[in-house]
Amino acid sequence: xxxxxxxxxxxxxxxxxxxxxEKLKVVATFSILADFARNVGxxxxxxxxxxxxxxxxxxxxxxxxxxxxxxxAKVVLLNGLGFEGWINRLVKASGxxxxxxxxxxxxxxxxxEDDHGHGHDADxxxxxxxxxxxxxxxxIRDALTAADPAGKDAYAANAAAYLAKLDALEAEVKxxxxxxxxxxxxxxxxxxxxxxxxxxxxxxxxxxxxxxTEAEVSAKDVARIITQIRKQKIPAVFLENVTDKxxxxxxxxxxxxxxxxxxxxxxxxxxxxxxxxxxxxxRHNVKQLSAALTS
Amino acid sequence: xxxxxxLIGPFAEFAFMRRALIGTFALALGAGPVGVFLMLxxxxxxxxxxxxxxxxxxxxxxxxxxxxxxxxTAGGLIAGFVIALGAGxxxxxxxxxxxxxxxxxFLISLAVGVTIxxxxxxxxxxxxxxxxxxxxLDDPTLLLIAxxxxxSLATVAVIYRPLVLECVDPGFLRSVSRAGGPAHIAxxxxxxxxxxxxxxxxxxxxAVGMMMLPAVIARFWARDITAMILIAVVSGVISGxxxxxxxxxxxxxxxxxxxxxxxxxxxxxxxxxxxxxxxxQLFPGRHLEA
Numbered sequence: 001x002x003x004x005x006x007x008x009x010x011x012x013x014x015x016x017x018x019x020x021x022e023k024l025k026v027v028a029t030f031s032i033l034a035d036f037a038r039n040v041g042x043x044x045x046x047x048x049x050x051x052x053x054x055x056x057x058x059x060x061x062x063x064x065x066x067x068x069x070x071x072x073a074k075v076v077l078l079n080g081l082g083f084e085g086w087i088n089r090l091v092k093a094s095g096x097x098x099x100x101x102x103x104x105x106x107x108x109x110x111x112x113e114d115d116h117g118h119g120h121d122a123d124x125x126x127x128x129x130x131x132x133x134x135x136x137x138x139x140i141r142d143a144l145t146a147a148d149p150a151g152k153d154a155y156a157a158n159a160a161a162y163l164a165k166l167d168a169l170e171a172e173v174k175x176x177x178x179x180x181x182x183x184x185x186x187x188x189x190x191x192x193x194x195x196x197x198x199x200x201x202x203x204x205x206x207x208x209x210x211x212x213t214e215a216e217v218s219a220k221d222v223a224r225i226i227t228q229i230r231k232q233k234i235p236a237v238f239l240e241n242v243t244d245k246x247x248x249x250x251x252x253x254x255x256x257x258x259x260x261x262x263x264x265x266x267x268x269x270x271x272x273x274x275x276x277x278x279x280x281x282x283r284h285n286v287k288q289l290s291a292a293l294t295s
Numbered sequence: 296x297x298x299x300x301x302l303i304g305p306f307a308e309f310a311f312m313r314r315a316l317i318g319t320f321a322l323a324l325g326a327g328p329v330g331v332f333l334m335l336x337x338x339x340x341x342x343x344x345x346x347x348x349x350x351x352x353x354x355x356x357x358x359x360x361x362x363x364x365x366x367x368t369a370g371g372l373i374a375g376f377v378i379a380l381g382a383g384x385x386x387x388x389x390x391x392x393x394x395x396x397x398x399x400x401f402l403i404s405l406a407v408g409v410t411i412x413x414x415x416x417x418x419x420x421x422x423x424x425x426x427x428x429x430x431x432l433d434d435p436t437l438l439l440i441a442x443x444x445x446x447s448l449a450t451v452a453v454i455y456r457p458l459v460l461e462c463v464d465p466g467f468l469r470s471v472s473r474a475g476g477p478a479h480i481a482x483x484x485x486x487x488x489x490x491x492x493x494x495x496x497x498x499x500x501x502a503v504g505m506m507m508l509p510a511v512i513a514r515f516w517a518r519d520i521t522a523m524i525l526i527a528v529v530s531g532v533i534s535g536x537x538x539x540x541x542x543x544x545x546x547x548x549x550x551x552x553x554x555x556x557x558x559x560x561x562x563x564x565x566x567x568x569x570x571x572x573x574x575x576q577l578f579p580g581r582h583l584e585a
Contacts, residue, residue, distance in 0.1 A: 061413070063413070217430065217548065217549075218542045218543075218545075218546045218547055218548050218549055218552075219305070219311075219312060219315070219430055219539055219542035219543040219549050220542065220543055220544065220545070220546040221546065222309075222311055222430050223305065223308075223309055223311075223312070223543060226309060226311070246428055246431035246432075246433060246436075247428055247430060247431035249431070249433065250311050250314075250430070250431045250432075250433065251311075254309065254310050254311055
């Protein structure tokens with residue numbers, strides 16, 4: 001059966017060289033989704049991200065160029081769970097006929113830990129758990145297949161290969177966390193994006209800001225966090241690539257916690273950075289965590 | 296004891312609160328006198344325009360070397376001086392009045408700043424510094440603000456006489472001295488410097504508040520310039536202290552809380568101020584007889 005399918009595929013490709021050259025235009029709202037889509041789509045798709053490397057999708061301002069990109073797209077991938085508050089208006093404005101696919105379909109949403117009484121109801125950063133990332137990949141595979149039925153087998157094969165890599169990644173993450181003493185598995189980071197990671201792998205993440213980067217921090221929040229570092233003897237404070245570093249340095253210095261390296265949560269880095277792909281990002285984060293917490 | 300916990304405890308327990316307090320005190324000291332002179336010369340909105348004019352310089356500094364104190368300060372100062380001098384030159388060389396040419400310059404400057412920020416794509420860190428971080432003042436930033444305040448106070452002392460004369464009788468000043476021009480330029484430089492110092496703590500938008508609100512408050516309580524400057528500095532200090540406490544106890548964002556306290560003081564002054572306040576105007580006789 002498999003051989004038959006492959007043979008059919010070969011014939012299909014041979015018969016339609018023109019169709020094979022015409023790539024499926026896929027637009028992802030941010031860099032991590034784009035990385036998933038590239039892995040699943042392979043060379044059948046041309047993926048672009050609206051919020052590129054190092055950008056923050058929470059506070060993104062769409063440009064007219066984005067509306068044009070959307071209008072040309074065949075498939076639009078979005079995270080959902082309120083992550084891209086700006087996407088609905090942008091889609092309407094662009095008049096795109098692209099199929100909209102929500103990557104978090106089937107993900108069990110966590111309640112956002114939000115003390116400010118505003119913001120989103122669900123924590124949108126679901127990709128921080130590798131188990132959820134596998135759901136993302138499955139959803140993206142289905143979305144691409146629906147838009148481009150001819151590529152069904154290619155997408156299935158790519159997705160299967162990528163899912164195997166994700167399985168290996170998850171085992172790696174679990175092993176690294178297991179090596180950290182249980183009472184030291186707690187850190188402070190500027191942006192509360194690691195809720196899913198913490199729940200999946202048993203690390204406590206405490207944030208000085210609410211769940212969204214939209215809220216401005218108050219003296220009360222900062223004082224609470226410093227008191228918490230002192231009381232619970234939290235060993236490390238981490239910077240992140242999207243929020244104010246000066247504030248975190250102050251908190252670390254005053255509470256007596258170690259300042260860890262940079263964790264990447266909402267955006268990948270560019271090619272030269274330490275986290276150009278999702279797998280690189282997770283590896284980088286786990287390496288930084290173990291380095292700061294085991295010592 | 297409860298009073299101590301409410302009013303002094305936060306500052307005794309947390310160094311970041313002490314730093315924020317020192318930072319706002321320094322800002323109040325430096326910006327207060329400058330604000331009074333801006334107000335007396337009917338240039339109250341010039342501060343606002345200059346704050347926007349600083350943006351592209353700070354943005355270029357930010358793009359060149361990230362959240363670097365030096366690059367952003369230098370960029371902001373350069374942009375501010377260029378706009379101030381450019382507007383002045385256009386005003387003297389053409390028929391356009393200074394406020395109109397300043398409006399043109401600062402709008403162009405603001406557009407350039409927003410364009411630079413957007414072109415780079417990563418606008419997040421910049422957004423944070425636009426709103427300032429009075430709670431995250433580190434040693435270099437505090438030293439910078441304190442240094443600016445020192446220079447600002449010293450300069451005001453040196454050019455005090457021509458500045459006062461230009462507020463009261465610019466024609467007379469021109470007839471007896473040529474110090475008016477240089478003093479005016481030095482004064483504009485002070486405005487730019489204080490705004491650049493303020494934006495590290497409060498952001499470009501709220502830094503103007505620390506300059507103008509205390510000055511406007513002072514206008515309702517005193518008639519002579521020395522008293523006005525003193526009252527402006529004191530009300531700036533009170534706003535900083537009470538605003539930080541407000542943020543500490545209620546969870547309001549720190550920068551806006553400081554300016555809101557100044558706003559409340561302003562409202563009180565409008566109603567009860569002895570110099571031209573609402574109550575005073577309604578019941579002038581009673582006050583005069585007393």
